Amino acid sequence: MNKKGVIVGVIVVAIIAGITASYSSSQTETVNLDMGRTHGTISTAMGSPILGDPSAPITIVEFGDYQCEQCYAWFHETKPAIVRDYIDTGKVNLVFVDLAFLGKDSIPASMATYCAEDQEMYWEYHDLLYNSQESIDGGWANSERLKAFAYSLGLDFELFESCLDSEKYSKRVQYNIQQAKDNGIRGTPGFFIVGPDGQQKIGGAQPFSVFKNVLDSMI
Amino acid sequence: MIQTIKLVYSNFKYVVLASTIFVPMMIGLLILSEYIFLEPYVVAHLPPGSELGFVLIVIISALSALVIPMNIFRIKILKSSKQKMGGGIFGSIIGAAAGACSCGPIGFAVISTFGSVGAAATAFLTNYEIPLRIIAIAILAVTYFTTMKSLKVECNLNH
Numbered sequence: 365m366n367k368k369g370v371i372v373g374v375i376v377v378a379i380i381a382g383i384t385a386s387y388s389s390s391q392t393e394t395v396n397l398d399m400g401r402t403h404g405t406i407s408t409a410m411g412s413p414i415l416g417d418p419s420a421p422i423t424i425v426e427f428g429d430y431q432c433e434q435c436y437a438w439f440h441e442t443k444p445a446i447v448r449d450y451i452d453t454g455k456v457n458l459v460f461v462d463l464a465f466l467g468k469d470s471i472p473a474s475m476a477t478y479c480a481e482d483q484e485m486y487w488e489y490h491d492l493l494y495n496s497q498e499s500i501d502g503g504w505a506n507s508e509r510l511k512a513f514a515y516s517l518g519l520d521f522e523l524f525e526s527c528l529d530s531e532k533y534s535k536r537v538q539y540n541i542q543q544a545k546d547n548g549i550r551g552t553p554g555f556f557i558v559g560p561d562g563q564q565k566i567g568g569a570q571p572f573s574v575f576k577n578v579l580d581s582m583i
Numbered sequence: 584m585i586q587t588i589k590l591v592y593s594n595f596k597y598v599v600l601a602s603t604i605f606v607p608m609m610i611g612l613l614i615l616s617e618y619i620f621l622e623p624y625v626v627a628h629l630p631p632g633s634e635l636g637f638v639l640i641v642i643i644s645a646l647s648a649l650v651i652p653m654n655i656f657r658i659k660i661l662k663s664s665k666q667k668m669g670g671g672i673f674g675s676i677i678g679a680a681a682g683a684c685s686c687g688p689i690g691f692a693v694i695s696t697f698g699s700v701g702a703a704a705t706a707f708l709t710n711y712e713i714p715l716r717i718i719a720i721a722i723l724a725v726t727y728f729t730t731m732k733s734l735k736v737e738c739n740l741n742h
Contacts, residue, residue: 429686432685432686433685433686433709434617434685434686434687435686437630437633441630441631465691465694465695465702466686466690466694466702466705466706467702467706468699468702499706499709499710500705500706500709500710501706502710550688550691550692551686551687551688551690551691552686552691553686564623565622565623566622566623567620567622567688568617568620568687569617569630570620570626570628571626571628571630573626574620574623574624574626577623577624578623
């Protein structure tokens with residue numbers, strides 16, 4: 365009886381863990397399927413999937429370039445605290461929109477992230493790019509390296525390669541660049557914090573304290 | 584050396600000129616390099632690993648504020664040639680341009696206006712920000728010492 369009880373207990377715990385895991389993974393979109401999506405004045409229809417709870421009341425729209433060193437700084441210094449305190453707690457979500465302008469490898473890097481999104485690995489690829497950043501057009505984001513990143517993440521290599529080589533997402537990236545310009549973004553990283561009562565623009569890789577002040581005033 | 588500096592800066596006009604160069608130049612460069620943000624709040628931020636960049640900006644601003652008024656003194660008071668003035672201004676411009684383009688509004692404007700040429704120039708100025716600032720400091724330092732030397736000689740001749 366005791367043995368049976370233990371087995372039933374283990375099964376129940378496993379089921380609860382499975383449900384919890386599937387629930388938490390559904391908190392972040394893996395693919396952006398909403399082609400009419402807007403946040404405030406910004407059309408994010410062609411942007412990234414949503415990081416965090418899609419129903420969160422506040423959205424951070426980040427405009428960035430994978431070759432921008434200030435974006436790298438923000439990714440490493442400010443974003444982790446925002447993810448910990450606001451995104452993981454369901455208060456805020458985040459969308460990345462490309463403003464790829466710095467060099468010849470910027471647009472292919474952005475396109476590559478959407479090729480990764482085809483295989484539900486957008487955020488993993490995005491993070492890998494920001495963890496691998498070197499100098500502008502220094503070769504770290506050339507075609508071969510972008511494919512090598514896909515390989516290292518275990519993506520279907522042929523699918524990724526054909527997507528990147530065919531420039532499948534060229535127009536998507538151009539659309540995002542135009543969105544940045546239309547919304548007055550003149551450098552990267554640039555942010556809009558979009559809340560229920562309006563939106564606040566933040567320019568540059570500003571510290572966590574600034575984001576905290578703005579976010580807390582909107583919650 | 585101290586006597587020469589005293590000679591120039593005993594005139595209060597040159598102290599004002601040095602301050603007028605130093606303060607706006609340093610604050611401007613700190614804003615462009617994203618050590619100071621003005622919106623939505625005024626915030627000063629020194630991220631880990633960027634201390635060297637900050638120190639170099641302060642040194643460039645200080646040397647520019649020291650060298651440029653000394654050269655103006657030479658030209659105005661001693662009626663010397665404008666040749667050495669070029670070194671100070673050139674050093675200041677290199678120091679200011681390095682890193683100021685980067686991914687901020689200036690880089691965006693340069694790339695939007697000049698296309699791939701602008702992108703190449705911006706990439707160069709960003710990738711070699713620290714070496715360029717060190718070169719700028721070297722140019723300003725050389726200009727400082729040659730100005731000092733010539734002021735000593737010229738003053739001795741004049742007095």
